[in-house]
Amino acid sequence: MLGYPSCPLCGNGTFLHHDYKFYSQFTCNSKKCSHSIFVPKPSSIDKASCELLSGKLDFKRMRFPLFFIITALNLYFLNGASTRRIAQFFNINFNVKVSHVTIHSWCKKFAPIFLHKSNMLSTDLNLSDSDEWHTDETVIFINGKKHYLWFIIDSETRMVLSFNLSPSREASDAFSLFHSASKFGCPSSIVTDRFPAYNIPTKTIFPNSKHIKVSSFNDDISNNVIEAFNDTFKDWYKRKRGFKSFDSTNAFISMFIFHYNFLRPHYSLNNLSPAEVAGISYNDVDKRNWLLSVFV
């Protein structure tokens, strides 16, 4: 037997091994017990879409200071300005000519740099003491085709820990999402809706967490966390008038989430960002160049 000779729960039974694509299941053969342990197979689990972004990791040959890009992101994601309006803003306020096409391209082009920055800043973040992580999927359309944006949020800090953009809505997608979020630890509880695709991934990736299944996100404990994200996301999404390709959508969402975690002040967090509440510390250069901590 693979590693689990006798059952730790009853002490009598022997574990039977069943092999599945993303996990192995070991079940106690004592009928009175039938205790199960789920062990993930990390190498078989697909990467979440947020881990697939790749590209340049520096701003070399960038004509504009980083300050401009961050300002554009704030206008775009926080104030809901169109890229044409942002181009106009730069022209009026800084006497700088930059086309709306260029501004639009920034999100896609610089997404890998912002993701890298996010990963660097979050290296020491440990959310194992978290009470609850909430997860949900929302529908978005790419070229008219239905896709799902899966996301997982720490309830206390409101940090979006991971996202996964996928054309399917299956357990394999939840496996990818949970596996990428598991680098932040294992919370007391995972809160999901009653969609069965969450059951095995939760047991496998977060074996020590309680799985809380709520019937609806409309009137329960999850209300604030999920709805705050969904409202903010949909407010921006409805102005987008559609996405064209998977890769650019994935890059835009990555930028949206960087903005949500690090730059956007949240009313429910006394106008701090989730990253600040999570205790991520910035050095002076980061504060100045990335406009982090500007609200405190």
Ligand SMILES: [Zn+2]
């Ligand atoms: Zn047993």
